[in-house]
Amino acid sequence: MNVDIGNALAAVAEPGLSRDELATLDERVARAHERIERGRTDGEFGYAALNLPRTTDAEAIRDAVAPVADAETVVTVGIGGSALGARTITSALAADGGTSHVVLDNVDPDHVSRVLSELSLAETAINVVSKSGTTAETLSNFLVVREAMVEAGVDWTERTVVTTGDEGPLAALADEHDLPTLAVPDGVPGRFAALSSVGLVPAAILGCDIEGLLDGAAAAAETLDSSLFECPAYAYGAVAYGLEERGATINAVVPYAERLEPFAEWFAQLWAESLGKDGRGQTPARALGATDQHSQLQLYRAGRRDKLVTLLRPRERPSLDVPAAEADALAHLEGTDLGELLDTELRATEASLAEAGQPNVRVELDRLDPRGLGELLYAMEAACVLVGELAGVETFTQPAVEWGKQAARDVLEGDETEKTAAIEDKHELIVDGEGGR
Numbered sequence: 100m101n102v103d104i105g106n107a108l109a110a111v112a113e114p115g116l117s118r119d120e121l122a123t124l125d126e127r128v129a130r131a132h133e134r135i136e137r138g139r140t141d142g143e144f145g146y147a148a149l150n151l152p153r154t155t156d157a158e159a160i161r162d163a164v165a166p167v168a169d170a171e172t173v174v175t176v177g178i179g180g181s182a183l184g185a186r187t188i189t190s191a192l193a194a195d196g197g198t199s200h201v202v203l204d205n206v207d208p209d210h211v212s213r214v215l216s217e218l219s220l221a222e223t224a225i226n227v228v229s230k231s232g233t234t235a236e237t238l239s240n241f242l243v244v245r246e247a248m249v250e251a252g253v254d255w256t257e258r259t260v261v262t263t264g265d266e267g268p269l270a271a272l273a274d275e276h277d278l279p280t281l282a283v284p285d286g287v288p289g290r291f292a293a294l295s296s297v298g299l300v301p302a303a304i305l306g307c308d309i310e311g312l313l314d315g316a317a318a319a320a321e322t323l324d325s326s327l328f329e330c331p332a333y334a335y336g337a338v339a340y341g342l343e344e345r346g347a348t349i350n351a352v353v354p355y356a357e358r359l360e361p362f363a364e365w366f367a368q369l370w371a372e373s374l375g376k377d378g379r380g381q382t383p384a385r386a387l388g389a390t391d392q393h394s395q396l397q398l399y400r401a402g403r404r405d406k407l408v409t410l411l412r413p414r415e416r417p418s419l420d421v422p423a424a425e426a427d428a429l430a431h432l433e434g435t436d437l438g439e440l441l442d443t444e445l446r447a448t449e450a451s452l453a454e455a456g457q458p459n460v461r462v463e464l465d466r467l468d469p470r471g472l473g474e475l476l477y478a479m480e481a482a483c484v485l486v487g488e489l490a491g492v493e494t495f496t497q498p499a500v501e502w503g504k505q506a507a508r509d510v511l512e513g514d515e516t517e518k519t520a521a522i523e524d525k526h527e528l529i530v531d532g533e534g535g536r
């Protein structure tokens with residue numbers, strides 16, 4: 100994996116970073132790296148996530164999923180960090196592009212009932228994931244899925260794998276029904292847990308090379324270094340931080356690979372929940388190349404100068420040539436490889452952003468395989484931890500999310516609290532088009 104930060108330099112972009120500013124940042128990276136290494140050595144909360152490539156036991160995951168390894172479809176019931184990594188990994192690596200992995204990470208009744216009605220439940224594995232074991236959306240969906248299995252005459256206890264913390268209602272339920280259970284590793288926040296059972300169970304059921312993924316992540320861990328010029332992960336993090344300081348408060352992530360579309364969603368949680376604190380943090384935006392060149396690019400090139408655009412591509416792709424057409428006007432397309440076309444689109448976008456002075460960074464994988472994906476996920480986690488250090492925020496907590504979670508719980512439990520009062524006291528100014536105001 101490599102990162103090209105050339106188009107983030109002040110010589111190209113505004114906001115941009117001068118060579119001197121990069122050198123100053125590099126000194127800060129060295130100090131942050133020391134802190135990160137200390138956290139890893141001591142297994143401190145959060146930093147422990149960067150040890151997962153060597154602490155995750157792929158064999159234990161394979162053993163736990165063995166009873167459901169015959170499944171045609173895996174349904175992951177989880178939300179946030181308990182869903183996005185798993186979806187990213189199967190989308191990138193499963194032979195069918197992840198279509199046999201369905202993620203229930205919302206409680207929209209229309210969606211849940213449609214998904215259930217389309218599944219052959221006897222051939223489905225249920226992967227329930229919740230670190231806390233209490234998240235309302237996850238537990239509710241699980242009870243709905245379980246009921247659907249009972250109604251279909253399927254023994255749900257034979258089709259379910261659980262990943263959760265040591266305690267909590269989900270752990271208790273798994274224990275009571277003797278379900279295969281994997282532990283969320285100690286000291287690892289959900290959004291940093293993709294490289295553990297939290298992210299790997301569906302991939303293991305669908306026969307993906309999870310060992311290769313962990314090897315790729317381990318290789319990325321080896322590149323962590325005290326200089327950003329020696330470490331792609333830190334180069335990315337340092338530049339993202341430096342640009343945010345100069346006004347690039349949005350980070351638009353644009354993978355040029357369909358299989359990586361969910362990666363942008365995973366990245367969004369990582370960046371937003373980890374770094375959105377104390378009035379700071381880049382807002383992650385999601386796009387897909389080349390599709391969104393034809394929708395969002397106008398804004399990225401000519402809109403406010405508040406964005407870093409992160410372009411992502413695998414260097415190798417399968418080949419697929421465009422066949423001949425009848426019309427002469429299309430003759431230039433004949434024989435063009437679609438992958439080449441996609442790469443040309445990326446280079447054209449990059450140049451168009453640079454020409455307009457909009458900072459952009461290119462992240463390249465050798466290829467989109469288990470190793471390449473492992474490197475990418477690990478590098479982005481390390482980049483995020485680095486940004487947290489440079490910005491001085493509490494990277495591994497998410498107190499602002501907890502507020503809403505608790506408020507919803509108070510309502511459901513019928514409690515009257517400050518939070519439920521805030522819900523009741525909502526200011527309204529409704530415009531209904533019928534004279535009301």
Ligand SMILES: O=P(O)(O)OC[C@H]1O[C@H](O)[C@H](O)[C@@H](O)[C@@H]1O
Pocket residue numbers: 178179180181228229230231232233234237289290372497500501504
């Ligand atoms: O794994 P769970 O405990 O169910 O939590 C799932 C998600 O819930 C919360 O909203 C947190 O902010 C997320 O970081 C977490 O990934």
